[in-house]
Amino acid sequence: MIATRRDANDLLLRGSIALARVEAAGIKIDVDYLERTRTEIAAQVKTLTAELRNDKIFSRWRKRYGEKTKIGSREQLGQVLFGDIGLPGGVPTAGSRGTKKERYQCDEEILAQVDLQFVRDWLKCEELKRTNATFLGGISREVCNGFMHPIQNLHLARTYRPSVDHPNGQNFPARDEAMAKLVRTAIIPRRGRIFVEVDFKGAEVGTGACYHKDPVMLDYIKTDAGKMHLDMAAQIFKMRVEKVPKALRNLVKGSFVFAEFYGSWYKNCAPSLWKQAEPEWLAHLARKTGITELGECKLPRDGEFFDPVPGTFEHHVAVIEKDFWGRRFRGYAEWKKSWYADYVKRGYFDMLTGFRCAGVFSKNEAVNYPIQGAAFHCLLWALIELNDWLIRKKMRSLIVGQIHDSMQLDCTEDELPDVLARVVWIITKALPRAWDWIIIPLSVEIEGSRKNWFEKAPLAV
DNA sequence: AAACCGGGCCAC
DNA sequence: AAACGTGGCCCGGTTT
Numbered sequence: 363m364i365a366t367r368r369d370a371n372d373l374l375l376r377g378s379i380a381l382a383r384v385e386a387a388g389i390k391i392d393v394d395y396l397e398r399t400r401t402e403i404a405a406q407v408k409t410l411t412a413e414l415r416n417d418k419i420f421s422r423w424r425k426r427y428g429e430k431t432k433i434g435s436r437e438q439l440g441q442v443l444f445g446d447i448g449l450p451g452g453v454p455t456a457g458s459r460g461t462k463k464e465r466y467q468c469d470e471e472i473l474a475q476v477d478l479q480f481v482r483d484w485l486k487c488e489e490l491k492r493t494n495a496t497f498l499g500g501i502s503r504e505v506c507n508g509f510m511h512p513i514q515n516l517h518l519a520r521t522y523r524p525s526v527d528h529p530n531g532q533n534f535p536a537r538d539e540a541m542a543k544l545v546r547t548a549i550i551p552r553r554g555r556i557f558v559e560v561d562f563k564g565a566e567v568g569t570g571a572c573y574h575k576d577p578v579m580l581d582y583i584k585t586d587a588g589k590m591h592l593d594m595a596a597q598i599f600k601m602r603v604e605k606v607p608k609a610l611r612n613l614v615k616g617s618f619v620f621a622e623f624y625g626s627w628y629k630n631c632a633p634s635l636w637k638q639a640e641p642e643w644l645a646h647l648a649r650k651t652g653i654t655e656l657g658e659c660k661l662p663r664d665g666e667f668f669d670p671v672p673g674t675f676e677h678h679v680a681v682i683e684k685d686f687w688g689r690r691f692r693g694y695a696e697w698k699k700s701w702y703a704d705y706v707k708r709g710y711f712d713m714l715t716g717f718r719c720a721g722v723f724s725k726n727e728a729v730n731y732p733i734q735g736a737a738f739h740c741l742l743w744a745l746i747e748l749n750d751w752l753i754r755k756k757m758r759s760l761i762v763g764q765i766h767d768s769m770q771l772d773c774t775e776d777e778l779p780d781v782l783a784r785v786v787w788i789i790t791k792a793l794p795r796a797w798d799w800i801i802i803p804l805s806v807e808i809e810g811s812r813k814n815w816f817e818k819a820p821l822a823v
Numbered sequence: 824a825a826a827c828c829g830g831g832c833c834a835c
Numbered sequence: 836a837a838a839c840g841t842g843g844c845c846c847g848g849t850t851t
Contacts, residue, residue, distance in 0.1 A: 435847060436830075469831060489832095496833075496845055521841055523835090530843045533834035541833090566835085624839040631839095661838080730840040734835090766835050766841090826851070835841080 365716035365797065373715065374516055377742045380749040380761075381514035381524075387760040388509035389531070389549055390772070392814065396502055396548045403494045403544070410487040419480045422446065434491070439484065440466030443476060451475050471637070489541070497545040500529035514764065516742075520727075522717045522735040523766060524742075532765045534815075546816035551772050555759075558771040558778075558810040559818055560785050562741055563587075565767035568802045569737035570623070572714060573701070575801070576693030583802050591615035598635065598682055599643055600650035613638050618679075622686060625726035628670070632679040633659050653678055698729045714799045715739040740793060740804075741767050747788045748781075757781065773810075782808060782823045 411433060414420055423442045424431050432438060444452025444466040452466035473481050504510045512531040519525055526532045534549075535541035551557040564587045571579045582590045595606045595614040617634040636644070636656045648654050657676030660668040670677035687695040705711045705728045710720035713732045717739075723731070741764065748769075749761055759777045763770035773781050786806060794800040811817040 432847070437847070465830095467830090492832075492845070496843090500844075515842095519841060523841060525842050527843060530834080533832090533843065535833065537834090621839055625837090626839040627837085629838075725837070726840065734841065738835095768835090824851100826849100828847105828849080830847090831845085833843085833845105 365714060365799070367712075367716050367718055370522075370713075370716035370718075373739060373742060373746075374522075376746050378516055380742075380746045381516065381764070383749060384745075384761050384763065385511050385514050387762050387772070388511040389762045389770070390509055390552050391501060391505050392548050392550045393505060393508055396498060396505070399544060399548070400494055400498050400502060403490050403498070407487055407490050407494070410483055410490070414480065414483055414487065417480045417483075419443075419447075419478065433484075434488065436468040437465050440468035443468075443481070449476055493535070493541055493544055497529070497534060498548065501545075501548060504528055512763070520719070521731045521738075522713070522715075522719075523738045524764060526764075531763050543816050547814045549815035551812065551814075554775060556773045556775065556778055556810045556812050556821075557815055557818070558773050558782070558808065558821065559815075560769050560771065560789075561807040561809070562737075562767040562789065563805045563807055565737040565740065566733055567623075568804070569714075569740065570694070570733045572736070572799055572801055573732060574694045574697030576691050576697070578690055578692075579694060580802065591619050594619050594682075594686070597685075598679065599639075599647050601646065607643075609640070610643055622683065624730060628676065628680040628683045629659050629661055631683070632656065632676045635679065636675050647675075651678065698725075701732075702728050713739070714797075738766050740789075740797075740800075741769065743796065744785070744788050744793060745769055747792060748785055751784055751788075752781075770815075779823075782821065786823055 414433060419442065420433075423433075423438065426442060426446060427438055440452055443449050444454075451472050452468070453472075454464040455467050470485060473485055501510055504512070510529065510531075512526045513528050515525045515527065516522075524532075534545050536546075549557065564583065567579070567587055568583055571583055579590075591611050591614055592603050592606055595601070595611045596603045598614060598618065599606070599610060601610075613635065617638060618631050621631050621634070633656060653673065653675050655674050657670055657674030658668060659670075659676050662668070670680045701711065702725045705723065710718055711728060711732060712718050714736045717735055719728075719731055719735075745761060745764060751757075752759060752761070757774075757777050757780075759771060759773040759781050761769055762772045771781065771785075785808075789806050790804050794804060808821045808823060809818040810821040811819065
């Protein structure tokens with residue numbers, strides 16, 4: 363059955379009702395830990411700030427800005443480092459708010475190249491301040507009787523994805539181990555329960571394949587979806603697949619494969635890969651190919667195009683990109699083209715889940731929205747089913763959150779096996795039966811902890 | 824003082 | 836021709 367706009371409306375309504383219950387349930391917070399940690403971090407920030415103020419770079423900063431000196435100002439730091447001292451690396455850009463005033467770009471990537479203790483300490487200090495303000499502070503502000511109740515929105519994103527606010531429970535640190543620990547330790551299950559996270563494996567890649575049906579992609583998905591990142595890493599860095607280090611595979615996954623899926627291109631991917639690659643990977647590539655230079659990677663300007671120079675990494679990535687879309691994932695590329703052409707002709711496009719997007723969209727938007735939206739709708743469908751079942755069975759276990767392709771549960775010990783079995787059944791069996799456009803196998807990853815979100819580990823079903 | 828905006832950074 | 840998609844939120848800086 364093809365999903366209709368009526369189906370989409372029903373999903374939105376039932377989804378809103380289910381998410382209202384998620385909001386009401388709320389997530390338990392270890393308030394003691396939270397407030398203790400906020401105090402500790404504040405003390406660390408104070409110490410670090412005092413050290414920064416003793417540095418001779420800060421004297422220079424102070425001399426220049428006087429009363430206006432603000433130690434948290436990136437604009438001022440950039441001016442001092444790259445303007446006054448004249449360190450290399452800073453790029454002046456146009457100022458904000460239509461003013462012509464130039465300022466130096468001063469993000470972490472640029473600052474990481476400055477070999478000064480002052481700058482390393484400044485970055486550390488800012489990260490701690492940000493963690494305390496955005497995440498721990500954000501939770502603390504919203505805690506009520508030991509629970510936070512983030513607002514679940516289904517009507518804000520152009521993609522028909524969800525968003526969450528007060529606080530945003532979808533962007534708590536995960537990748538940086540230290541930051542993740544600081545924040546996620548505060549998220550705990552109710553007394554005697556287990557905090558569970560159910561994750562849709564490869565939700566977006568799989569949903570994309572349901573649109574374009576690219577045979578190579580389908581093959582990867584049916585055998586081992588992760589293999590494509592390995593293959594691309596091997597191709598780009600001229601290694602045997604078995605020799606590709608995990609970190610390299612992850613770099614290629616993020617900075618090439620997914621970037622390309624979202625619509626990036628070699629002019630952006632090549633510098634990103636080059637800058638993040640370990641020296642030994644680049645040395646290996648140099649031995650194999652003679653490539654020792656990134657290349658200019660100059661973006662088109664005033665109608666002028668700058669061809670990559672053969673022998674550079676830019677050129678190398680351009681060639682691989684051509685192979686990526688012209689051979690490896692040709693079916694995906696052709697789908698993008700015809701999908702966009704159809705949209706331009708009609709002025710709208712429909713998702714596999716029945717949602718219609720009408721309006722002005724760029725090519726990247728028009729090909730990404732339907733994938734992102736429908737991928738989330740799979741999770742939403744499962745969340746609604748699980749919620750209904752929990753109510754029907756008078757279970758005490760609760761759904762407490764959702765992050766696009768995962769849901770967080772707060773399960774009682776006695777219900778845990780049944781809940782997990784049901785969730786697996788809903789996603790892997792009931793969902794593909796309900797939506798026959800799903801032509802790929804669905805699988806889930808389940809983790810949990812009796813302590814807190816950070817301590818989560820795989821759970822056996 | 825409030826409103827607004829850009830830059831930056833967190834997640835998927 | 837176009838060129839990384841979607842959000843929330845913090846801070847600093849500027850305008851109202």
